[in-house]
Amino acid sequence: YADEDMRGAPDWRSLVHPDDLARVQTAIRDHVAGKTPIFESTHRMRHRNGEWRWVISRATARVDKHGRLLRLVGVELDITERKLYEEALFREKESAQITLQSIGDGVITTDANSTVDYINPVAEELTGWRLEDAMGRAIEEVFRAFHEETCEPLENPLSVSVRRMRPIKSVRPVLLIRRDGNELYVESTAAPIRDGTGHVAGGVLVFHDVSESRELNRRLSYHASHDLLTGLVNRREFESRLERALKSAKAREASYALCYLDIDQFKIVNDTCGHSAGDALLGQVGALLKSKVRWRDTLSRLGGDEFGILLESSSLDEAMRTAETLREAVRNFRFTWEDRVFRLGASIGVVPITSENEDVASILSAADSACVAAKEGGRNRVHSFAENDIELMRRRREMQWAARINAALEEGRFELYRMAIQPLQRPEPGAHYELLLRLKDEGGRIVAPNDFIAAAERYGITPAIDRWVIENAFRWLVSEADERENLLRCSINLSGQSLGDDKFLPFVIDQFHKSGLDASKICFEITETAAVASFSQANRFIQALKELGCKFALDDFGTGLSSFGYLKHFPVDYLKIDGSFVREILRDPIDREMVRSINEIGHLTGKQTIAEFAENAEIIQMLTSLGVDYAQGYGVAQPQRVLKSAVA
Template identity: 45%
Template sequence: MSTSSDKSAGSNSSSPLDYEALFRQSSTPSLVMTPDLIIVDANDAYLRVTSRKLVELVDLPLFEAFPLHIPEAGTIRDSLYRVRSNKVPETVAAVHYPIARDPAIDQAYEDRYWSATHVPVLDDRGEVVLLMQNVFDVTEMQTRENEKLAPGTADDVTDTPLAGVLFRHARLAQGANSALHAERHYLRTLFEQAPGFVAILKGPEHIFELTNKAYRQLIGREAVGMKVREALPDLADQKFFSLLDHVYQSREPYVGRAEHIIIHPPGEDEPRSIYVDFIFQAITDEDNTVSGIFVSGHDVTESYKLEKELGYLAAHDDLTGLLNRREFKEKLGQAIRIAQDTRASYVLLHLDLDQFKVVNDTCGHAAGDELLRRCSDLLSEGLPVDATLARLGSDEFGVLLADFSIQRGAALAESLRERLSDVEFCWGSLRFGLGVSVGVVGFDGAGFTLKEILSTAASACYLAKEKGRNRIHVYDSGDAELIERRQEMDWLGRLRSALQENRLLLYGQRISLLGGAGHEPEWVEVLVRLEDVDGTLVQPMSFLPAAERYNLSPQIDRYMVRAVIAYVANQKDAAEKHFYSINLSGLTLNDPNFVDFAGAQAAQFGINPASICFEITETAAVANLTNAARMMTELKALGFMFALDDFGSGMSSFAYLKTLPVDFLKIDGRFVRDIVDDPIDCAMVDATARIARVMGIKTVAEYAETEAVLSRLAEIGVDYAQGFIIHRPEPLLALDANR
């Protein structure tokens, strides 16, 4: 019943019964229409007895599809309207309606008589959404009655008019009773096999008049003839009796969703805990008085438990069983709204385990997981019962404390720190001391957003780590260090968005060969600018420190390498006339996959690796000397060049220079800026240039800003110079277009 089943799907969705098949295959002819008597469906039996096709009937008004004489039409229409209004079934007996015969038969139509039963179809709110007409052919019974009543027949038992009338009425009553019996049997079968549980309660005391099989299975007992309070004493304290009273008195239906019921059927050891969707709908008589209540619904226990289980999994961390970050943010958001309305005081703790990475890297992920579970238990045991604890990610946890002053919050944070510090984590023969850094933020609804509170707590935690780890840091609105960290945290989100949206722009600054044009390719250092969402151009020193601090710089490095190599590939003569240098962060030196990445990019775009020079600061190289030497050697083997930036800033620059296979030394601008007036700076630059020539390394002087500086650099023998007097950075495309 495609059209009607869609409209009533709400009450049948959880039943295993194939109601579509039941309707289609029923031997009782059935027609379905809207409350306005527009046909929406008919089963096969109905189509057979009327010799019609479904496409001929759908969307037609009933009396246009089946024209009737005025008396019959009025009878059928009035019955349907009463059913629509009263919401109870009704039967009309002996309607005369001729139907088309088989074309093989000469007679085009033959007289037929029908008994029609009209049934309302209600939705979950008790409103009539469809009307069903079930018809029964009573022609043979009516024909026999007519023949028996014809004058002179053998059944003409008396000559008196009164006897004939009584006999005729008796036969009609017999036929009507037979039709009604068949209809009752059909309706009882549908009622018994109805999807979900169904019961009919009569009177203000709610006496069970009918229950179907599903209802009896639900309550585990027979109840017909009993008052609901006597039949189901288990429900006395579960609000359902008062709901029935209210529906009976107010006529307003009640719809329950996943309502919890505890019922103890006779003979069972334990009570059942179930969840049901149901509706209580008042039943009215023809005079519109309430006579009872129709109860229907479904046992949704399994689906409810599954929904709850899925909800739990969505809100909790798999490893520790604590709330996850998403759910914690929901709780924190609720707390912020409460604080704004009531000025209640809350404290947020952001905790970061200090030894997790050491344990994870030394002993493996299984040990790291066990450490997280152990710390989760320790934290839970040290918190008030109403505190909210969550795992925010990796080795970070969050705690939300309601009705806490900042002083109490700081004291609790210190007790949690001590609690973890007193524990030794053992894995096999290895032992690790634990520690935790904690950021503490208090809020009472004034001026904080969810994002700001989380960012401030995380920044306070990072400050605690920077200041030596295993300590707490309490946020104060005048804390300059914390304000700086919050700004850096804000940059993280903006940087990630810029990377995803390709808003990191390529700029370039020329590096000039001193002492003549020479025959070497022109050198351009590629610089980065960030285009903010409002179109503002942001200088690198505003965001690169945050990227370095929070480990985002390797992503920027890869972005720049990919973008520059793609740019070189698109410039037909770029690789022959120019080469481009790209700055790498110290964190990239520890990336074991960067060499393969750079080589793959060059191969993919088909460029000569010699057109790319990577720059690493002296400080970063010294801090990662082994990794720096390895990476330089491997990249040079692929054909790339290397420059050591800010050379001379370290305490022992020349000591390790022999171990790094660099092509260029970029002399720290602090020595270059005052070379004309400061003899010590001049001597430093001269010494660097001399040693570099001996080693076969080219030199570049940074921060060359005057003609006098350029002249002195040329006298000393520095190979290249870079500074604003030579070229101010500009977009890379514009730079190449202006050459």
Template identity: 45%
Template sequence: MASEVPNTRKGFLLLETGLHLLAIALVYTIQSSVIPLQDLYKLTGFLTAVSALRVLSAMPESNKGAISGAYGHQGGILEYLCAVLLGLVWGAVPTALEYTLGANISTQSIFPLAVIAVGLGVFTGSALNTRLLMAFAFPACLLPIAWHAQLQQIPAVTSWSLALLALLAVAQASRGIEALIERFLQISRGNTDLVKNLAQTRDEALAAQAEAETANQALQLEIAEREKAEQKIIASERELSRILDDMMDTYFQVAADGKIARVSPSVEIMLGYEVDDIKGRPWNDLFATRQAADSFRNRLESAFGVIQNHEVRLLHRDGREIWVSINAHYRQDARGNTEGFEGVARDTTEARLAKDNLFREKELWQVTLESIADGVITTDLAGHVSYLNSVAEHMTGWSIDEARKQPLKDVMQLGNEADPGEPVELPMEEWLEKGKKADLQEPAILFRRDRASESAIELSGAPIKNLNAEVIGSVMVFHDVTKLRALAMQLAYQATHDALTGLINRVEFDTRVEQAIHSANRGEKQHAMFYMDLDQFKVVNDTCGHPAGDELLKQISGQLRSALRESDLLARLGGDEFGVLLVGCPLTIAEGIADKLRQLVEDFRFVWEENLFRIGVSIGVVPINSTETDLTELMRAADSACYVAKENGRNQVHVSRPDDAKIAEQHGQMQWMQRIQRAVEEDEFTLHFQPIKAIEGSLEERVHGEVLLRMVDDKGTDAERIIAPLAFLPAAERYHLMPIIDRWVLKKTLHHLANNTATTRHIATCSINLSGQSVSDLKMLNFITELITETDVDPRRLCFEITESAVIANMDIAGQFVNRLRSIGCRFALDDFGSGLSTFDYLKRLQVDYVKLDGVLVRDVATNRVSQAMVHAINYVVHVMGMKSIAEYVESDEITEALRKLSVDYAQGYAIGKPEPFC
């Protein structure tokens, strides 16, 4: 092999090559005057080629196969053949030249010397091989000698004979040198084998270390000289021991008997054993199970004594199992007998756990991607598809195998939702070049590959980055929003239309009215708006139920729609309220249209299950002109006009005009609505207490009185700051604000009573007014009971005053309300009795504790006999039913005396006591 050639042989070959070239140069220099230059060039080239072939034949790379023979001084067959050929060339060339030129050039030239020089080159280039020198010398000299002898050219024969003798002398003298070289080469080969064995030992140590070290640190041991081989091997062993002691992986040697012979200190970190504790223990005892030990042994045997990265569970000293990766191989003695095995073990528990977690996460990721309802596609940096989940496959019509490596634009064929023929570009530049998240901004349609179907989609994408934050691809998520878009359109319709009648609703009507206001403000057109409220609609609902009411609304909607122009707008504003917007219609014409609609509704007859109903409609009309009017003011004016129409007797049309006094009054009530809401939120109400005393002092000794509500104005003097209830309660009743006022009064009163202050400690009965709106609300009933429980006020101290109107409006709910609170100890008084259309039947149907006589009867009871008779009659019936009477507005002693004579139980008024601040 090439690596076995001694360095001296290489030097000899280089020397031979130099001598060949020198000889050729001498021939060229000396014989150029005799030999034609052209022939000399040919000769030189030919000799150079043959010399090169000789040199190459002697190189180790050419001594191959069957023809190579033994290398060294013996030479190979090819090398001998080249030497003979070279001799023939150097012998035949001068003879051929003389024959051709007819001159005795060989005796006049340097050819014999050149042959000697070339012979020496062959001799030295072949590592002083005498046989190779003879193989060259005899053909090179004998051929010219024979030629010149035939021609009887004695000088030439002499020159060539001397050349042959010189070469033979060199060969004879070199025999001792050849023997010496042979001996030297044998020693050299022995040293080479020894170095080879030492290098193999070093390589094995380095391989074991390379397998153990995570960083694959290489330990290179140089053996430069034979004298230092043993010292370096010892140093290598020491270095290996140091590495084994320092490395984190655990090195082990197991003897042929299966017991641990050697182990590195890192075993304490890996298994918890000290080195002395584990030496001599059976190797199989370290495994977590017998099967794990057998698996290791079987794999080592089946792999011809070498295994790598064998993962197995070992048993830690504390009993827990750990995962390790083992690299091991058989150990052999000098005779090649197996004497056990050795290797390294690396703790891979954390890596195994990480691998298992990664596998689970990958499985979870894949299951998640296959389970979600969204399509997912990933691409590489060139924008070619690398992954599709099943949803994306279904939506695009491409399988993952077909789509992989395809451009994304070919897989996702998108069109504009408004114009499907117009393509939509994905924001690939944002994802892949700028590394930003980006969504598909315009509504898009995704076509299947076969164009069999299409889907409206929403798509978002983001770049995929590696650990170095470098973009390596993109991922996009898209989902089918076809149904969602249809649902959105449906929801948009439902958001602007009434579900029952199909008319536009209040929100859309307000939008259209605002547009009309802007149009009028720009001076383009005049418009008009109607606010319509059906009369007697509640009668239909209460008589036949809500299905009948719904049917009535649908039929009325159809009637009204048929009477309007296509450009006019009809809306259901809520309940039985409708709105009409007449576009481009002056007020004079609008008033006629309003009356036409009123007459249409009046003439309409509604039939439901053999019941015939006539209804009406109250209409408020407001103009929309160039005056600066906003939507709120316009709707308020229309609502007020409609309310005035109802106040005027219902089934009327009322037009809102700037100087309309009734509209102004309604506006005032609407302002009170806002003022009341603020007073509740900011505690701008106050309570007063007016005593109620027994006309006969023996009836009751403790205090009895009524809580009265007042509003505090933030302007004016102290006397002017108190606002009487008659100023704001009508507005509160109209706009259904009485329940929140009643809640405020109840909370303040009960908490004040619960504090048990000097002003409340002696109150035996505290009367609190409840509106009809509160009495008809069963939620108020729960509020009162919870408030009594919270404040721990004795319910027997509470007396709730309700009016006749509240009882008449809903006798059943009022009865439940009264009976429930009376069952826990509360008392009730029927207020303003005798002021309306009351009958004594109410007293029989409704169980109350007190009946308060209206001030209209009490004011002139001292002077008017009719009033006296009425008070006497009511008082008599009240007593017969076990109730007590209370007279209101007792303003003088004369009235008090008259009431005493009529046997009235209690009196309330300025003659008894004025209202005083309560809390």
């Protein structure tokens, strides 16, 4: 208001907010009555523009001799902005208090000396401390933290945060001991609180209960790393520990050894008494083995009836003694199931883990090979692996090749070549050749069957290879009309395992029906050894396909002399004279006579002969003079590729 506005001004009471007027008048009366030395009041007054402003009014009364009020002399200070700030601060504080009361985390605040000045209801519940009891106490007394595994006391995270002047978040759960002594696991975050100048004025600790989630994670972790049937470490966890042991061995920190144990009679129990008995047997054997190894060693069920034992701080000799103890324990164990008692045995392979080992896979492969050697040596025995063990090295190579062959089948890395078969006594109308298999390895190099066929036979992969060859050879012949028209005879090799496969003959017949090929143009070659070993099966196989018109050849003939007696009864069309006799035919009279004899016997039994390894013109001329019908070898033609692999 301006001075002129105040002349003849309305009653001052009309300027005071109605809600504040009674309080202001009471304060004035108290002052005039001498109850207060000055009049002081905080209230609202109307501004000239009509809005209400907050003021602090301070005044003293002037009274006459009779004590009647003449006037008030004083000042009024506009504090509207301060009042608005106070109200905003109050609302913010109220909101913070409600938030702290409502959130699901425990919250504790302290002053700069880490003395508790606030604790919310969740923190009360988690720590067991009430607010009135906790206030004024050191944070270490209210929030007592310990390592979750070792139970060693930990420095309070809030104290650490205040000292380092930065937020601290727990990287793993900590064990919190409540006021009543009960335990729970919590995760926490601590941060310093700064004043307006940036100095640390206190701190806040926020934490929540993770006991249930920790227990769930523990169970999940246990299930992920343990075999549920036996309670032992599973293969994945075992390989992880084996990896750590190998790193330690390479750093020469400790010595380790691995035992690979296989229960010899498990299949008998499983097949005769059922899977429940097999499961019970594995559980009992697992417990038996666990009782025989040291606490620091790792016992694992690797799968099936196979167990692995990682021996720490153990030389090879000590590992052999441990393996012998385990073998003896299994041997003395009796498994009882429904009044039946079984004696067991254990074949154990032992390998040292040294800095020379390449990786975990090679260690397990060596141990498995040693275990197989123990089985093949008579079972219920221990076999140690040595790097110069020729048999084990061969077996390891075969195991590696088995995996590579399966991968090659899946990835389409096989190829077909053909090798011409030349008539020696009279010309023939059309092409006559044998299909040869080649494998393209991971680096794109061509590998001949001699490098992988033994592994394929040992691990039962040859039937799958034979199926691939027949299916792709037939598909190629169907797609190449000129080749098919010019073809007199195409020879395809079959393994002895395929002859013993009940599903293989229907597969071959089905391929003929699907392709529509003239069966008389196809000749299947089977080795003399396979034919003699499974004479009746081979005979049935040959007779069934001969009804379709197929031809047959007996491959590598002469390497098994016991077969001569079978020959006159064996319904094949060709004898292939083994190349070991043909190669030295020019210099070795015995080999020459062997070729002559086989050729004559073949002709006497109504069969044509094919000599392998005809590597030059002189050998071909000699074979011609001996009356051999056909020659095959580098002297006739080099192998030529007819079907590329699916992988470039």
